[in-house]
Amino acid sequence: MMKTVSADMIPDHFWRIRYDQKHDRDSPTLPSLSESPNCQNFAYALLKHFGFEVYPFRSSNLWEDTTETCLVSDELRPLDLLLFNRTENAWGAHVALYLGDDQAIHLSKKQSAPVIWSFAQFLELPEYRTFVGAKRLRHLGVGL
Template sequence: MNNMTQPTASIFVIPPHFLTIRYNGAHYPGSPNTNGLEGGANCQQFAYELLRHNSFSVPDLRSRELWEDTTHTYRVTELTWGDLLLWNKTPDPYGAHVGVYIGDGQAIHLAKDNGYPVMERLENIAQHPAYRVFIGAKRAMLHGGN
């Protein structure tokens, strides 16, 4: 399984300050203006920082790169805490919205429409026209995981 350790719910936390982060489309993974969550984040940066806070190793990948990556992540069909979820209006992962699975059929995600992170049921997210296609889920490895 690519030397990846499966996360468990007991190690995954959402610190309160993550819920106050504002959407900022200019703060995306790899942007020279991006420094963690300082000054806000886009959906990808938010998701990656949440995973990094929980000891996952996630490089600065854009949506398509994340979906195609096999070095740091792998595709899963059974969801667990910390899995990265991708949605789009088409099956194309380019520009896909990224959230994090938090259990019980829910995800946390930072969407431009909301302006701040929300925890929602997966079926409710799929009702949004821009997220009607669930592309799939990726699991990142934990730091030092074997």
């Protein structure tokens, strides 16, 4: 199993993506990464880059899903999807992709460009102060 995903394993074009400031978080569907870059479709596009597909769930749908993903109840692994919010509610939660070694990559409205943060950095901000939980693609359940 892969221990970490390093920044140099992420292609340059991902680092050039900018958050769509007009993204409607109330939209019932998730536009594609090229149409409206946001945290969710950024994480899903990275998963696709690493060879894994996931339905483009909105945060609450991702949290409720049991077909393509499972709740992470053990130690986090690279490529787990992390959900953060102001409260324990998964609706509108921010999605990041765990890289390993206490690091996650995400695309947010506030930073505009992709960044890698430690787990603690998320919890320092009010909008991410609650770790809702992590989801793992069922394909990844046995390791990379």
